[in-house]
Amino acid sequence: MVTLRLMNSSEFQEYFNLATENYAKEKVIAGNWNEEESIIKAKTEYEKLLPKGKDTEKNYLYIISQKNQPIGIVWLEKKSNENGFIRDVRVFEKYQGLGYGKEAMKQIEMVGKELGLKKIGLHVFGHNRIARGLYEKLGYQTTNVMMIKDI
Template identity: 55%
Template sequence: MAVILKIMRSDEFQHYLGYAIENFANEQIKSGNWQQEGAIGKAAEEYKRLLPDGLNTDNNYLFTIRDGDVKVGMVWLAKKDDNRGFIYDINIWKGNQGKGYGKQAMKQIEIIAKEIGLKVIGLHVFGHNKVARGLYEQLGYIETNIKMEKSL
């Protein structure tokens, strides 16, 4: 496995955006944050707010994760201030999950983060995503706050 991160091309971004909006809406619904009705619209608004200029939005770095010529996923890193970054999204496409691509991509994004002057990287993970939480813990990420709720 030779995982590399390549700057996302315009066509790859359009494909990702369609997937990401639907996926984000579904994750928000699954987490109990949003209702089904209107979720896609809310997700689209959030992506437009975060990436107003798409791939050309300042201080945002979107990469296609590749293993040789095969596209196995994507990762989005944003520079928040002088030394802090935030991973808004990392996805390993179906059929490629469970093969170590996520771990390798996270290591590569840390190298890139250092190159652009970041000292800290944050990320959000939904509580129900135990696989991702386990991966991040293995890589040295620590929980900085936890939101809990109970349905009545």
């Protein structure tokens, strides 16, 4: 069973650096940004979303733990009284494929209910088939699909 606990300041800084780097790579893979601008754009987006870091109002940044060992992160934003959005969820590579992502998603849904949320949304890059499969198994429904073709 995994547990969630709020990040401390040093964990947040570590997360911010890793997350912006990963987000930049994902945006390049998806064809949204070129590599040269990607890190600057990623940091700019994260700074807008989290102007006060881990203490940004209506944002909940958690460490996912298994037996007190950090195995990932999850970030939930309360967008309105009834709607939340999972901004990021990540199980560290060596812990992937063991069911921890599914458990963490169930835990963050319980947090959402405690916050009074009725719905939680998320974004997943189209090329991330493993994550898409997990979210579908958990009952998340596709609401939008964007497509692109090189010509």
